[in-house]
Amino acid sequence: MELILAIAIGVLAASGVYLLLRPRTFQVIIGLSLVSYAVNLFILAMGRLRMDAAPILDRSAVNPGDYTDPVPQALVLTAIVIGFAMTALFLVVLLAARGLTGNDHVDGRLD
Amino acid sequence: MAEPMHMAILPILVPMAAMIANLFFNNLRLADRSVWLVRLNIAFGLALLVVAVALLVMLERLGGSLAVVYPLGNWPAPFGIVLVADRLSATMVLVTSVLSLAALIFATARWHARGTNFFPLFHALTMGLNGAFLTGDLFNLFVFFELLLAASYGLALHGGGRNRVKAALHYIAINLVASFLFLIGVALIYGTTGTLNMADIARAVPLIAPEDRGLFDAGAAVLGVAFLIKAGAWPLHFWLPNTYSAAAPPVAALFAVMTKVGFYAILRLWTLVFANSSGPELAFGQGLLMILGIATIAFGSIGALSSKALDRLASYLILVSAGTLLLAVGYNAPGVTSGALFYVVVATLAAGALFLLKDIIDQILPAEAQVLAVSLEIYGDEDENLDDDEEVSRTVPGSATLVTWCFAIAALIMAGLPPLSGFLSKFAMIAAALDVEAASAATWWLIGAMIVSGLFVLVAMVRNGINIFWTSLPDTDIPRIPTVEIAPIVMLLALCVALAFAAGPAMDFFTDTAAFIHAPGAYVSSVLTEPPTP
Numbered sequence: 001m002e003l004i005l006a007i008a009i010g011v012l013a014a015s016g017v018y019l020l021l022r023p024r025t026f027q028v029i030i031g032l033s034l035v036s037y038a039v040n041l042f043i044l045a046m047g048r049l050r051m052d053a054a055p056i057l058d059r060s061a062v063n064p065g066d067y068t069d070p071v072p073q074a075l076v077l078t079a080i081v082i083g084f085a086m087t088a089l090f091l092v093v094l095l096a097a098r099g100l101t102g103n104d105h106v107d108g109r110l111d
Numbered sequence: 112m113a114e115p116m117h118m119a120i121l122p123i124l125v126p127m128a129a130m131i132a133n134l135f136f137n138n139l140r141l142a143d144r145s146v147w148l149v150r151l152n153i154a155f156g157l158a159l160l161v162v163a164v165a166l167l168v169m170l171e172r173l174g175g176s177l178a179v180v181y182p183l184g185n186w187p188a189p190f191g192i193v194l195v196a197d198r199l200s201a202t203m204v205l206v207t208s209v210l211s212l213a214a215l216i217f218a219t220a221r222w223h224a225r226g227t228n229f230f231p232l233f234h235a236l237t238m239g240l241n242g243a244f245l246t247g248d249l250f251n252l253f254v255f256f257e258l259l260l261a262a263s264y265g266l267a268l269h270g271g272g273r274n275r276v277k278a279a280l281h282y283i284a285i286n287l288v289a290s291f292l293f294l295i296g297v298a299l300i301y302g303t304t305g306t307l308n309m310a311d312i313a314r315a316v317p318l319i320a321p322e323d324r325g326l327f328d329a330g331a332a333v334l335g336v337a338f339l340i341k342a343g344a345w346p347l348h349f350w351l352p353n354t355y356s357a358a359a360p361p362v363a364a365l366f367a368v369m370t371k372v373g374f375y376a377i378l379r380l381w382t383l384v385f386a387n388s389s390g391p392e393l394a395f396g397q398g399l400l401m402i403l404g405i406a407t408i409a410f411g412s413i414g415a416l417s418s419k420a421l422d423r424l425a426s427y428l429i430l431v432s433a434g435t436l437l438l439a440v441g442y443n444a445p446g447v448t449s450g451a452l453f454y455v456v457v458a459t460l461a462a463g464a465l466f467l468l469k470d471i472i473d474q475i476l477p478a479e480a481q482v483l484a485v486s487l488e489i490y491g492d493e494d495e496n497l498d499d500d501e502e503v504s505r506t507v508p509g510s511a512t513l514v515t516w517c518f519a520i521a522a523l524i525m526a527g528l529p530p531l532s533g534f535l536s537k538f539a540m541i542a543a544a545l546d547v548e549a550a551s552a553a554t555w556w557l558i559g560a561m562i563v564s565g566l567f568v569l570v571a572m573v574r575n576g577i578n579i580f581w582t583s584l585p586d587t588d589i590p591r592i593p594t595v596e597i598a599p600i601v602m603l604l605a606l607c608v609a610l611a612f613a614a615g616p617a618m619d620f621f622t623d624t625a626a627f628i629h630a631p632g633a634y635v636s637s638v639l640t641e642p643p644t645p
Contacts (some may be wrong), residue, residue: 089261
């Protein structure tokens, strides 16, 4: 499972970085989204991978080892929300730039 | 205030209240709405300034070795999020509130009406800045960073136009990438230390298992890259000059403090975690910060020399000051840090004033005259010999004289020439660097970079001043400069001049502050042993 997750993060990050470096704004925004998925999975993985363990303690006297770490899940939730909002904002700016320059090159260049 | 710790959250709450009040105000039907809108916002700006001063005064009264800790929701320290106000963060909050008040007053003249929602976004940026300075939690720092960035995206676009949108596009893209790097760094640090509280991280770092040490260092390095992007360090600064010179002047003035957030975050975490250990991370980080600092200064100085417009020049001056600060952090000596703290206050205020001044100069001198001055410099003046009756120049109007004086003061401060505070702060850094027993190569690099950059900045400022002020005045009458536009500039520069006169007490204060942040034990213990409030 660790291997599958690591490969998934790696593939997402690599394709995201490749797209980020492309000259079209649409490719940049897709690249940003892919990188954000990779980062979110990475944060989750930093809380150690556990199968079939709840993140919420439900009894008073419990062994914390039976549960998965809830903090990274809370962090991922925040990161997803913020990343999504920022991507949406970027999309608006991208459309404005498209409208003003007439093309979707990141430098607004005609080529 | 009965509970001193509640002061720590007020610099965040006041701009938030201002933001909400502005949103409600938009729906009000009033006879003289615009007048009241201006009054409302200046009142909130003043309130924030009062709160920031009160916070600093309160910290002074409590004694220098103490940080005021505010546990949000009253959760005990390593588990809940805390706000920590020590002298460093209180100083930065004060700088932010002074600069934001000045920019706010300036903006009420014309700029706030150039787009929608200027005031809410402006207060949101102030709130994000204050929050980033006050928080004691790494993930909370990320959230406040995002808050200030989201507001700054809106403000960078304020006024619209092709240039702004293009600059903002690059700015947003690079900052989104920086945010992801920030998250990766935070995740790695959480994965190895199991905590996000900065004080708790400082406590946990010596206990990290040796096999996890590399992972932690990688996390710290990735986090450092994110901060260096915000701080505008070479080679991660290419977004900065375009964004700052394209932004509306009051916005650019407030952006002057935004690069200082990166500096603050680096200084805070560096002194907390690495500066007092003697591991390989110390040597690596010290060398890297110093090299990056010198490279940033070099790039900023050359950029300043090459820039023909005042707003670009001011952006490159921001880079020079960012490099100087990185160099000082990398040098890692309390004396140098205290000089750097003095410098960050002075340089931020002067750079903000310069961005505002640029707008006034644009009003006095039409753009064509400025272009003419630049082309005259390149191609030479064809008829340099004036007629006899033209040699006696017309009387220079009072407003133009005032602007000239402001420019001269700003130039003296940015170049670090005596007798003003820019010189005193650079002198403090150099004197402290020379004070150690054996001056190493690093000392000479520090001194050389600071002095040479001062020369470059001086040449660039003088050349720009000649182009702007020694041209023929336009034949038409010079438009009257509104008092609300010139007053904030005079206020900022007067504050810099006053700091030169009050340099003794100010340096005492910064020396104590630097001693406090270079001995992180006091910070850690005051955060972690904060008694729960009933």
